[in-house]
Amino acid sequence: MAKLKDSEHLLRLAAVFLVIFLSFLFIRTHFVPKSFGLYGHYRADALKEITARPMAFAGHQACAECHDDVVKTKAVGKHAVVNCEACHGALQKHVEDPASVIPQLPDTGVLCARCHEANLAKPKAFPQLSTKDHSGGEKCKTCHQPHSPLLQPGGRK
Amino acid sequence: MSITRRQILILLPAAALSWKYLLAGAPELAPNYTQSEHWWGMLIDIPKCIGCGNCVRACKAENNVPDGYFRTWVERYHVDDFHIETPTVDSPDGAIDGFPGSKEQGGKNFFVPKLCNHCVDSPCTQVCPVGATFDSKDGVVLIDEKYCLGCRYCIQACPYGCRFLHPEKKTAEKCTLCYHRITKGFTTACAENCPTGARQLADLKNPSDPIHEYLKTHSVQVLKPHLATGAKVYYSGLDGSVR
Numbered sequence: 001m002a003k004l005k006d007s008e009h010l011l012r013l014a015a016v017f018l019v020i021f022l023s024f025l026f027i028r029t030h031f032v033p034k035s036f037g038l039y040g041h042y043r044a045d046a047l048k049e050i051t052a053r054p055m056a057f058a059g060h061q062a063c064a065e066c067h068d069d070v071v072k073t074k075a076v077g078k079h080a081v082v083n084c085e086a087c088h089g090a091l092q093k094h095v096e097d098p099a100s101v102i103p104q105l106p107d108t109g110v111l112c113a114r115c116h117e118a119n120l121a122k123p124k125a126f127p128q129l130s131t132k133d134h135s136g137g138e139k140c141k142t143c144h145q146p147h148s149p150l151l152q153p154g155g156r157k
Numbered sequence: 158m159s160i161t162r163r164q165i166l167i168l169l170p171a172a173a174l175s176w177k178y179l180l181a182g183a184p185e186l187a188p189n190y191t192q193s194e195h196w197w198g199m200l201i202d203i204p205k206c207i208g209c210g211n212c213v214r215a216c217k218a219e220n221n222v223p224d225g226y227f228r229t230w231v232e233r234y235h236v237d238d239f240h241i242e243t244p245t246v247d248s249p250d251g252a253i254d255g256f257p258g259s260k261e262q263g264g265k266n267f268f269v270p271k272l273c274n275h276c277v278d279s280p281c282t283q284v285c286p287v288g289a290t291f292d293s294k295d296g297v298v299l300i301d302e303k304y305c306l307g308c309r310y311c312i313q314a315c316p317y318g319c320r321f322l323h324p325e326k327k328t329a330e331k332c333t334l335c336y337h338r339i340t341k342g343f344t345t346a347c348a349e350n351c352p353t354g355a356r357q358l359a360d361l362k363n364p365s366d367p368i369h370e371y372l373k374t375h376s377v378q379v380l381k382p383h384l385a386t387g388a389k390v391y392y393s394g395l396d397g398s399v400r
Binding site: 050118120 | 204205206207208209210211215218219233234235254255256258259262266267268288289290291292293294299301302303304333336337338340341343344346349350351352353354
C-alpha cells in the first residue's frame with residue numbers, strides 16, 4: 001500500500017494526460033470534416049462543391065444546336081474562329097429557357113471597336129483601324145454583316 | 158471457428174468482385190469524369206493576343222468576380238529599344254474594357270494575358286495553414302472557400318500575384334481554371350470567349366490534345382521559371398522582359 005502511495009502522483013499525471021488525449025480525440029472527430037484527408041490534406045467535398053457551381057457560358061456547341069444557319073454563315077467568313085458568346089455574352093440561361101430569356105443584340109459601335117480599334121500593341125497582321133476616321137461614328141453594322149464581315153460587291157450582303 | 162471448403166468457394170468470387178471497387182478508389186466528381194485521367198494546363202499564344210479584354214469580362218461573368226478584382230487580366234508591355242530589362246507595363250482596370258490607344262511610339266508593344274499558373278509545386282498550397290488551398294489530382298490549384306480562414310498567407314506567397322481576398326466573403330480567391338466547366342467537358346470561359354484563339358485549355362494527359370504537337374514544334378516558356386514552381390500556363394512567343 002505504501003508503494004502505491006508513492007506512485008500516486010504518477011497515476012494522477014497519467015490520468016491528466018489521458019483526459020487531454022481523450023478530449024483531443026473527441027474534438028478531432030467532431031470538428032474535422034468527414035471528407036478531410038480522403039485525397040490529400042484538404043476537404044474532398046470541396047471538389048464536389050466547386051464542380052457543382054453553375055455555368056454562365058453555354059459553349060458554342062449549344063448555340064449550334066438551334067442556330068445552325070448563323071454557324072454556317074460564320075464558318076465561311078473571317079469570324080469563323082470567334083465563338084458566339086464572345087460577342088453575344090453569357091447565354092447559359094437562354095439555352096435553359098430559350099422562350100423567356102431573350103438575349104440583347106450587342107451594340108456594334110462599341111463591340112467591334114474592342115477588337116478592331118487600332119492599337120500599337122496589337123499584332124500587325126490583325127485588321128485594325130481608327131473607327132473615328134473609318135466610319136465617323138456610324139455603326140459598323142451599317143456596312144458589315146458581323147457574322148461574315150468582309151464587304152461583298154455592292155455593299156452589305 | 159473453422160471454414161469449410163463450401164464457404165471458401167462462396168467467398169472467393171465475392172472477394173474478387175469487391176476488389177474492383179477497392180481499386181476504383183474515390184467516387185467520381187461528375188459523370189464520365191475521372192480525375193486521374195486529366196492534367197490541366199493552359200497555352201497562351203502572345204502574338205495572337207489583341208488585348209480586347211474579352212477573357213477578363215468572360216471570367217467576371219462566369220465566376221462572379223467582384224469589381225476591381227481579377228482572376229485573369231491582360232497587361233500591355235512597352236519595351237524601349239535601349240531598356241529591354243525595364244519595360245513599361247499598364248493594365249487599366251485589368252483590361253476589362255480593353256486598352257486605350259498606345260501613346261508611346263517605337264520599341265516593342267505587346268499584350269500578355271495572365272492568370273493562375275496552376276503550379277505543380279505551388280507556393281500558395283505550401284503555406285496554407287489549414288489545407289484550404291490544395292492541388293487536385295488533375296493538376297488544378299483550388300480553394301475550399303468554406304475552410305479558408307482569410308489569413309492571406311497564400312496571397313503573399315503567390316509569386317505571380319494571382320490571388321486576392323474576396324471583399325465580402327473574406328476568403329482567398331483566384332482562377333479555378335473553370336473547374337466546374339472543364340470537369341463537364343467544356344473549355345474555360347476565357348478560352349471560350351477569346352476571339353483569336355490566343356488562350357487554349359490544354360489537357361496534358363490526353364494524347365489527342367493538340368497541345369502535345371504544339372509543345373513539340375514551338376518555343377514555349379512559363380513565367381518565372383527560375384522559381385521552379387512547375388507552372389503549367391505555357392506562353393508562346395514570350396518576351397524576356399515579361400515578369
